Amino acid sequence: MGVCFSSGPTQNSSSLDRPYYSGSASTNCKNVGITETTSSSTVNRQFSVIVSGSIYRRPLSLPLPPPDGLIPKWPNLKVFDFEELKSATNNFRHDTLLGQGGFCRVYKGWLDEDTLAPTKAGYGMVVAIKRLNPESTQGFVQWQTELNMRRLSHPNLVNLLGYCWDDDEHLLVYEFMPKGSLDNYLFKRNRNLELLSWNTRLKIAIGAARGLAFLHASENNVIHRDFKSSNILLDGNYNPKISDFGLAKLGPSKGQSHNYNPKISDFGLAKLGPSEGQSHNYNPKTSDFGLAKLGTSEGQSHNYNPKISDFGLEKLGPSEGQSYVTTMVSGTFGYVSPEYCLTGALYVKSDVSGFGVVLLEILTGMRTFDAKRPTGQRNLVEWTEPLLSSKKKLKTIMDTEIKGQYSLEAAWQAAQLTLKCLKFVPQERPSMKDVVETLEAIEAIQNPQFAMYISTTPSAGS
Template identity: 50%
Template structure:
């Protein structure tokens, strides 16, 4: 928790959670954050409840852009910070669906001048951590970009990155979905049906291609978070199609939930 105080005590950005105060007593550290009315992105994506309204395409893009801006700020600040644990449960939403990155417990200072990475004991959440970090302990800012790509994939499909209730070939969402990401017709088949087709197929394809770039196995091939922000803003500028086009997108979309094909007309 001391790491959280150290980072949030000197970092300020609209897309980072605000630390309002802390108390250390009897070896116990208590942190006080700003109140985030809508809870975590994880709840909105994966918790099936009548009390939680499915996120629209526009809301998902707004959240993605906000979270991307927060990560980009960490990467280009005077003291570079690698967040290291980017996932849907660590993205909190205020009443207007503004995204704020929370929980800096695993954050790490970036490499010293002249170095491309830091070497550290592997920590984080399986499914979001990069293959090269797991294999070598080498941590880059591009490690965060990979984690962002995983969350973006979850936002597009409405499925968690790991789900052992799904058939074996679909338990790991990244492994299963990667072949779909570069082809429009294929990718539309795994878009989250709860968005009701209210998005442009062009925007969806660009978002899927951006996701694929973020998930590149080689860090050097991944975009910077600044580039991710710019790409998402361009995608957000693409208008929603007319009703006829929207229906055609809607009718062709489905996704798999716990291994079962779920059509758009459920």
């Protein structure tokens, strides 16, 4: 798995500290074309996708508030107004801020457990409230994507409780995960946090694998696109839940793949042709600077170096073995699969590569990229891949915090699984269902008393 970019993220960035990146769609929630309907409060909003220099508009089915200002309800989700969430966070006070990034800020809020009405800080149920940046065009797309993921429910996926759409304000309300994200524990960002034992790490790896396997199951067919340790949240008992579905993608029908074939649309500037033998004389006037760029000096050119960003762009994936091809790469540095990074091809098994990186972080306690490490060791995958096949060398890279807690055989089996997940060719990687089964077998090696319970463990797709 090669290095796709010249530099990694800053070491002090939070799990939400990601650079702004326009993603695969050029969208503005304030200037979205609307196709009116008369029979429903749902309209087709259109956003533009740049495809080989052309603009392809595809519809987004979004609820439009009716004239009385009410927002249509989606099943099983609480519809909040902005003032309720403002109250729940004490006016989005700074000390309730959990994290922030280019597209959003996440706040801690308090709601009544039964009614979900806002309460005073310290009373009722704690929730996480994601407030999308109203100035971020990509944030609107991610907000809608996360809402579309509401239909999926699994013990290892973070639970969406409700949403708010109030003029330019778009918010999502999630269950609160008290232990925070996995990366804080692995990379020891806070010395006051408990150390994760080997058994707890296995438990987290198995739970996260089950969540991904559920997303990949044929009836769901979802590619997460930003699977990483900071998107694995932990409840009070260290049960993991996958979060941040903004980049997820739904897949096409079985055996098909997504082809982004642009269709001509938006005839607002079309002109009827002149009579035969005549021509139009166009005196151009410059307009619409939405995608304009400031020019370079003479003899220079623009260099479009892609930067990876957050999974508000999650995609529901194509069928296994099929792929998307896109000219825009989204994700996070160090976790993006080589085929997606190098060619734009996106497979279900692109997520498996990301899982392999996280599993490597769990084994070593080291981040995927660290500029502070010696030259040759900064990229964790490139440095450790040759060491994972040797039991003797494996000991040298295992996290010293768990020394003496694991059997060498269990650690070696986990290392072999990591190598399989990191295979360069997507088709050579195991499915997440196979990953779950392998991890459960490793847990049985480490803890023989668990072996009898493996057969009763919920299946990966359940």
